Amino acid sequence: MIPYLLRRLVYLGPVWLGISFIAFALSSLSPGDPARLTLQRQLDRQPTAEEVTRARQDLGLNDPFAVRYVQWVGQAVTGDLGTSYRTGEPVLGALLERFPNTLRITLLGLGGAVVVALPLGVMAAVWRNSPLDHLSRIVSLLGASMPSYWVAYLLILLFAVRLHMLPVAGRGTWQHMVLPATTLGLATSASLMRLTRSEMLEVLGQDFVRTSRAKGLGPRAVVVGHALRNALIPVVTVAGMRFAGLLGGAVIVETIFAWPGIGKFVLDSIFDRDYPVIQGFVVFMGTVFLLVNLVVDLSYGLLDPRIRLGHR
């Protein structure tokens, strides 16, 4: 396991460099002059051409692309992602300040999705074509089809406006996390439920399940102890991908629920052409993606003892 882990960590390097290059190139290609936008914001008036030229020089925007990229990557590997043009904050600090908020609702949403989806997916497979199976399929289809902003408004209308059970938006208590996390988790639970069901159906039809039953194992031991464990690998893979996707794509939910996460901060930075934040965000989230994938890969070994990671 440890050699495999080390090998995977080494592989992360080139992938991370590729991510950093794409992030830097794309933000540099986007229209809009960050020097002028920054000055406009700082001066509360239109900057003169001379001021813009000086700001471009100060920000290093006149250097060749390759020079700027190498300088930026050199600083990034030491944890220095630069300073926000817009707020003057260190980028890494600004991202780390907001990331836990996004992480909270994402973990809660994904956790809730897994808790709901796994049992329902298993039961739907075990009791295939039962009313529960039909209901779960309808619910998962609806959950996967409804856009998150619409779900968010529906949840607010029902639980906050009509029933007064939960707050509409903001932060402060655990109740504030329920609706955003539910919104994030709903679509994920739908897809996980469908995936769990289909994987379980496939596994339940395999020889080793029949053998287990023939040995006299009880239904619970067969389903949970043998079938589910084998069915989980693709489910864990998808859950990991969804988790990373939710972390980077929660901006709509964060905006609707006035949740001060990383997504809203980055969206505002994109509008202001705050290159250091945009680049830092892509690299930061790329790193998170890579780490989540690594954890998912490592979990295969725990789920399936046939995978001898260390002896490939």
Next chain:
Amino acid sequence: MVRDRDPFQSALTRRHALRLAGLTAGAASLAVSSGGLAAQAASLAQGTTGGELVVGAPQDGYRNEPNRANIGMFPLNSNVFESLVRLTPDYQVEPLLAESWEFVEPNTWRFTLRQGVTFHDGTPFTAEAVRWSMGRIAATGGGVLGVDENSTVVVDDFTVEITPTRPNRRLPQQLNHPNNSIVAPNTEPAETRVGTGPFREVEYSREDQYVVEAFDGYWGEAPGLSRITFRFIPDATTRVLALQSGEVDLIYEVPRESAGDLPSSGDFTLATSEVGAYEALYVNIHGAEPYDLGQDPAIREALAYAIDKETIVSGVWQGNAEISNTMIPPGILGPAADTITGTTFDPDRASQLLDAAGWVPGDDDVRTKDGRRLTLTMIVGFPNADIHRPMPEFVQAQLADVGIEMEIVQTPDTASYEERLTTGEGDLWAEAGSQNDGNPCFLPDLLFTTPVPDGDPESTAYGRAFAPGADFDAHIEECRSAVSTEEVQAAAAAAMKVLIDEQFVVIPLAGTFRLFGVASKVTGFEAHPSGVNQRWAGVTVTE
């Protein structure tokens, strides 16, 4: 129903189903009861006794860098700070921390300050505070005021002189902008907010809320509220839902599609201001092919007559706007606003103008001239594309009726819009703007004066596309040098007349209101047309 023979399948019994249902319901009720109690407790805590108001504000737009910090000032004006002057709802400038002012040739403004005013920390308000506050502005380039570190001179404790680095006779009309607020000497709003306003800061939680309470030592009339909590809720629909749930008592920027529904329940009212913002089309009159059609005066005039502003006001703005002949709020122009006549919807006249100019309808009803189709491109994106919807489609349909084909290009953000403006790639430019200070020339001067060498890039970009020329520039020059309000208004109106009535460079579509949603328990709220100058001292909350 076809059932699998697998024994595990058939084991879903009524008992299982009931157990599942019971577990689900139990979990839900547990969450509901604890959440409900908490919500009720929060509601009681928010309470209204003592006049506490919860406001749903748009997103937190405060800056917190040294010298540039404007927390509590702009864009959300919490009334913690005050400026030397204030902007009335009819865009006149009135004394606030300055009791009077006079212009001293060649370029100095002398202010006599109000006595008996103290900051929230007990420091007396004197001319030194003005010098300190102007110094902050000077440290970041001087802003629109054009001040540097030597511009502000303390004459005595209650007299101060401000001499901008360039001729600026609009200074008193610019000073009311909340970014020019007076802060306590030797304090920096990035760290602590100490002003002279009717409310003082209790808590600022970034991107979450800003809480203020009444200041006992306020020099003016005591505020009617004991506390205001401004909650930052960026999404407009969520703000409406927060109002309907009772979580907040008043909301900013009600989306116009919700404006009609709010009052229907009887629990809320829609508070509208006078016109404080506008929606207009600017025509590119200096574009290169293929964006050169705006150079034809007949096309520009035809556009002005072909667009039905009444339909836009009723259809797009759902009645929450009024037909406007001026680009900027008519109130700021005073009586001079009446000199601008604008155009009324007259598609026949538009067609006649195009016919006379040689643009004849083709087989598909789109006009052509010398083999060229009359196709215009509208660029939509300032301040964002959403705010204009569905105006472009309305205009597109109306122009089609007179044989003008129009393509709509939406830019994703302001930066992309301005980038496109710099290259002049477009014929019609949809813009929504706000008037936030008392200078009627600010926007016409910024956007339409003839570019000068090495001028500021944005002004140059606008000027290169839209500047109508010498007549307009002359009026702007009068506006810059005039001292009396009447002279300024007359010059600004004359400049607007060139843009709108003579050159048809600007086609005003609507003068728009600020829309606030207000719970019925809130009284005394008067919506200010400039959203950033909202006053809270006269508001009260009753059960």
